Amino acid sequence: xxxxxxxxxxxxxxxxxxxxxxxxxxxxxxxxxxxxxxxxxxxxxxxxxxxxxxxxxxxxxxxxxxxxxxxxxxxxxxxxxxxxxxxxxxxxxxxxxxxxxxxxxxxxxxxxxxxxxxxxxxxxxxxxxxxxxxxxxxxxxxxxxxxxxxxxxxxxxxxxxxxxxxxxxxxxxxxxxxxxxxxxxxxxxxxxxxxxxxxxxxxxxxxxxxxxxxxxxxxxxxxxxxxxxxxxxxxxxxxxxxxxxxxxxxxxxxxxxxxxxxxxxxxxxxxxxxxxxxxxxxxxxxxxxxxxxxxxxxxxxxxxxxxx
Numbered sequence: 001x002x003x004x005x006x007x008x009x010x011x012x013x014x015x016x017x018x019x020x021x022x023x024x025x026x027x028x029x030x031x032x033x034x035x036x037x038x039x040x041x042x043x044x045x046x047x048x049x050x051x052x053x054x055x056x057x058x059x060x061x062x063x064x065x066x067x068x069x070x071x072x073x074x075x076x077x078x079x080x081x082x083x084x085x086x087x088x089x090x091x092x093x094x095x096x097x098x099x100x101x102x103x104x105x106x107x108x109x110x111x112x113x114x115x116x117x118x119x120x121x122x123x124x125x126x127x128x129x130x131x132x133x134x135x136x137x138x139x140x141x142x143x144x145x146x147x148x149x150x151x152x153x154x155x156x157x158x159x160x161x162x163x164x165x166x167x168x169x170x171x172x173x174x175x176x177x178x179x180x181x182x183x184x185x186x187x188x189x190x191x192x193x194x195x196x197x198x199x200x201x202x203x204x205x206x207x208x209x210x211x212x213x214x215x216x217x218x219x220x221x222x223x224x225x226x227x228x229x230x231x232x233x234x235x236x237x238x239x240x241x242x243x244x245x246x247x248x249x250x251x252x253x254x255x256x257x258x259x260x261x262x263x264x265x266x267x268x269x270x271x272x273x274x275x276x277x278x279x280x281x282x283x284x285x286x287x288x289x290x291x292x293x294x295x296x297x298x299x300x301x302x303x304x305x306x307x308x
Contacts (some may be wrong), residue, residue: 022085022092023048025077037073039063044089052090056082121259129246129263140242141201141271144225145171146278149197151178152219154187156209159261163203163229163268170272175282184211191215194224201227203268205248205260207234216240229264 026045033041043063044051051059059082060067074085145151151171155164161182168180181187188211194200200219202212207230216226216239228240231247244267248260276283 022077022089029076033073033076036065036069037076039065040070040073048089048093052086052093122262125248125259125263126266128248129266132246133244133267137242137244138267138271138274141227141244142274142278144199144227144242145176145201145271146275147197148176148199148225150194151176151199151201152190152194153178153180153201153203154212154215155180155182155203156184156211157205159258159264160203160205160209163261163264164201166265167201167203167268167272170268171275173283173286174272174276174279175286176275187211187215188218191218191224192222194219194222196223198224199227200224202230202236202240203264204228204230204234204236205258205264207231207236209236212236213239229267 026041029041031038040059040063043059047062054062056067056070060070063070071081074080074082077085079085079088151168153164153167153171155161161180164182165180168178171178179190181190191200191214198219200216202216204212207228212228213235216228216236220226220239220241225242226240227242227244228236229244229246230237230240232243232245237243237245246260246263246267248263
């Protein structure tokens with residue numbers, strides 16, 4: 001992406017690449033385009049959604065400039081021409097419109113109201129999840145995890161990474177050697193060390209993260225049990241031996257936190273609780289040891305969560 005006015009007289013982007021975010025590039029170049037190109041920029045910014053249906057001649061006429069000026073404008077932003085500019089702008093708009101159209105000012109809600117709104121999204125998402133999850137699939141996951149030699153959990157991105165980390169934290173307390181990974185290379189390496197007595201648990205809201213799909217392919221190829229919390233029809237779900245299918249809608253309010261991670265945590269907790277019951281003797285002793293070690297560390301003996 002160009003930073004500042006393009007010194008190249010042809011209008012070509014100096015780094016040879018089109019801007020990834022054309023909307024930001026337009027804003028960054030504001031007032032720095034040559035006069036005629038600025039006319040095109042001003043028009044495009046005011047009519048973002050209409051550009052995809054316009055020909056280069058129609059855009060030139062609407063802006064009161066020549067078609068070569070439109071081409072130069074496109075090249076200033078690093079595109080080969082108007083066709084590439086339209087394609088990249090359409091792709092950009094596909095994910096940007098909900099944010100562009102978001103209200104510029106939002107009243108700060110009282111803490112109670114904010115909590116109610118977040119809880120509302122949580123309840124709605126959890127209810128959708130409850131209708132989708134097959135109890136028989138959960139039982140299969142419990143059976144494999146309860147007997148596994150080691151458990152590798154994986155997630156890519158904020159929400160999934162957090163859930164994978166919590167899963168590893170839950171299962172190691174039950175006496176199952178568990179580790180969570182979100183580094184792409186380490187995940188592929190660890191997946192290659194798994195075998196028939198091991199389990200790979202992947203968490204993904206999209207089911208399309210290349211890192212997770214690749215890890216599941218590798219682990220499954222060496223005989224490990226691959227479990228995925230992912231949407232139906234996704235690549236990750238289709239390649240995993242035990243797919244826990246959940247396709248959760250996100251709240252249209254862009255300022256609310258992602259609610260799907262709460263539903264994923266419920267699934268992890270349900271599996272962990274059942275595994276704990278299946279491994280009751282081992283689990284009870286492990287939890288006793290953990291609680292004793294913490295009491296010796298901080299001196300508190302009252303009821304408290306394991307690990308604070």
